Amino acid sequence: MSRITEGTMPFRDGHTWYRVTEPDTPTPGALPLVVLHGGPGMAHDYLRNLAALADETGRTVVHHDQYGCGRSSHHPDAPAESWTPQLFVEEYTALVAHLGLDDHHVLGQSWGGMLGAEIAVRQPERLRSLAICNSPASMQLWVEGAAELRAELPQDVQDALTRHEEAGTVDDPEYLAATQVFYERHVCRVVPMPQDFVDSEEQMEAEPTVYHTMNGPNEFHVIGTMRDWTIVDRLDQVTVPTLVVAGEHDEATPATWQPFVERIADVRQHVFSGASHCSHLEQPEEFRRVIAAFLAEHDGQPTG
Template sequence: MDNAKEGFIPVTGGNVWYRISGNGPSIPLVVLHGGPGSKSSDSDPLRQLGTDRPVIHYDQLGCGKSDRPTDTALWTVERFVEELEQVIQALELKEFHLLGHSWGTMLVASYLFKKPKGVRSVIFSGPVLDAQRWEQDQRNYLKQFPQEIQETIEKSERNQTTETEEYGQAIMAYYKRHMCRVDPWPKEMEEDMEQLNHQIYNFMWGASDFTVTGTLKNFDATGRLSEIEIPTLFSCGRFDAASPEATEYYAGLVQDGEFHVFENSSHMPGIEEPEAYVEMVREWVNRQELRPGA
């Protein structure tokens, strides 16, 4: 977008980079990227919504264009939630919609449990709201792969040899089925994977999607989802690492929670079905703004 504005915001632990795409008249949309340790996508199709409303992305501390401190005391859910609060305050957002993707849904849920003011609606995209269930879903998916791939992943994680080419090829076979089914992957997605901050990912999550050993190991928001009282949409791809069964279950825990599946996507519908993804988000936020009494 030509009329994008970007800059840096001081937060606890350093400065984070942000970008505002568009200046449409409707209520802003704030997007939280996945990871932990990943970054915002420069080619996120949601930026097209800038003609309707400002679309705000930011790289979480330690990620992308933001500062990269190495103090592991900074890598807590609470500090990342505080960072979101600091971004919202710095940008003087009085009302906004929230969209979290993947690990970003953990942040969104944790933020909403603090009952913040001004959030008009929320979208949980490819939600990770129960770490143990996520791990179990990935292990169930893994059983559908050839024995050789299963054994390579099991052996590499057991022996902590996840840096080998053999492991890389095995994990890529899984990613191409349940992370992003576009073949070949867009160059930007490959670069994003390469730029992942492994210190944050390994500290908070662990070796891989199949084995949660980090500080998020026991993260489970399901017992509190019923506390969310704003309009809530849960979405995932038919082949998503965030399984449709888990995503629909989460939707059922929120009063009037809605559920949407992208039939031709896995975990990256913004890349796999960009037009359908943008249309879903546009229709959702517009509908919330038209609701009587909203």
Template structure:
């Protein structure tokens, strides 16, 4: 397996990237854009075997996290920083013709890129468990919180009043919420890429999003492209799970407005169907890419 790693200069810092495999004739690279903001590329290494399709897989750590971690730069943590980084990476690696897969926040980044920059050379996009509106996301998270026990809801409400987000009782409730709708807590049984230590992106997440998934208070709190989705004319595949933070309502909102969209709902998945239902996700995604090369 051919794996290449490197760094791209960006805003006086450096952006880490990793490529797997090579493109055969007629196949276009797939760029994987991770969530957060402030997560890292690590979980995308679970998709390394997609190279068997004969295409290059490109992943990177967005500035502010992982191998691209930067401390004490709250001025950087807004959407434009990360959109411009994607543009710079495409130029740096000479990725003229590509497919883009954005997961969670990464999908928001792709939506903003497609609407605001109208880039050339994007054959298709995959919106993986993402959102077009921070307000809609908040609305849906608050709805799902109502299915938790009254005591758990009270702990969340009290924490939001006090701001004591390091309270062990709150941390336990939030961890339960994330296990229900995002992914299991990391353990010794987790795949190695998930267990691997990574540079913290906490500052980027807190500044751009907020203290948790259901409280968008940062620079992305007004993110709203619902009424602009009709501008995205390339084919778009939406993927999400029935128990996902990215709820069926959120995905229905997108698919109804995208001119060329297909939606695959994964019955046994949360926020990462490519992990919870790996083989089905792989089959669907590779079929999609081959149809739109």
């Protein structure tokens, strides 16, 4: 069985919580994997099942709750402009140093994949590969994709969404019920939602500063500070081998992640048939198999 260590690291004027899963029998040459969760502000819980890669591949797996959410310190009074991608790039850099990691892989899911790309364009010396999972290369592409999917919802659901967004009543039960229709099609098609997902969502809803500030009230009504974010014009600076994955019914539609495939030099893609945004919860064994094969191929490889 794997060994789990939890701890905290001082960061800015607070702390970052982390969880390290080490395999009972390490595979020689298998590099650690740092997992970046989404949201922003959704905490790591919904990605917990990726810790199984420790025993399945013989590598250490690192999770953390990003600054401002989950078990890390919360800062509800922080100014909106303080919540930037650079903050979380610095947190990743500090965590890698704190844990004494040398060569390692990074996997980011949703916002975590956007963050992973932000890390990779800075070409950190010890990064050996990047897995971008269910992520857009720009928020404009994300919003356009969400609008297309929203237009396919039943008309009464569309009307409820529009009515409450225009009225500013996005906490109304009718609006929340309408968003759930979208979520069950394009976010996680396992009904009821897996407990790990519920745990992350409940933490975010209990203290939504980061998510509401950077994103907005939900996945498709993006009015936060990240609304103009893009990394498209910087992707040629990603030099490590990169895997881009998505689900067939993903809210991250093909157009949102196509720039990764077109602009990163060493890249491949994989689409999980029948899955959506949380492919790792819908098809956990297949998801981990695809990721494990990619990681094994790039263990110990020098950067390009």
